Amino acid sequence: MNLNERLRHISLADLAALGLQGVGYIKLVAIDKAPAYAVFAADGTQIGALPTRDAALAAMIENGLEPVSLH
Numbered sequence: 001m002n003l004n005e006r007l008r009h010i011s012l013a014d015l016a017a018l019g020l021q022g023v024g025y026i027k028l029v030a031i032d033k034a035p036a037y038a039v040f041a042a043d044g045t046q047i048g049a050l051p052t053r054d055a056a057l058a059a060m061i062e063n064g065l066e067p068v069s070l071h
Helices: 003-008 012-017 053-062
Strands: 023-031 034-041 046-050
Touching: 023 046, 023 053, 034 053, 046 053
Parallel strands: none
Antiparallel strands: 023 034, 034 046
């Protein structure tokens, strides 16, 4: 089976998981009643939290995550 044939038979779960490792988002959260910017993987898993949005964005890029906007 060649690549095109395999792609035609990809499951919905596998299709949804494509690219999840490479994207993430930043969300304003409160840690000990202080504002912080949490970094999340595309599946919603929190990866870390930093004191500023710029620091969170830099950490994402430095670790190979592509930031995406959520609306």
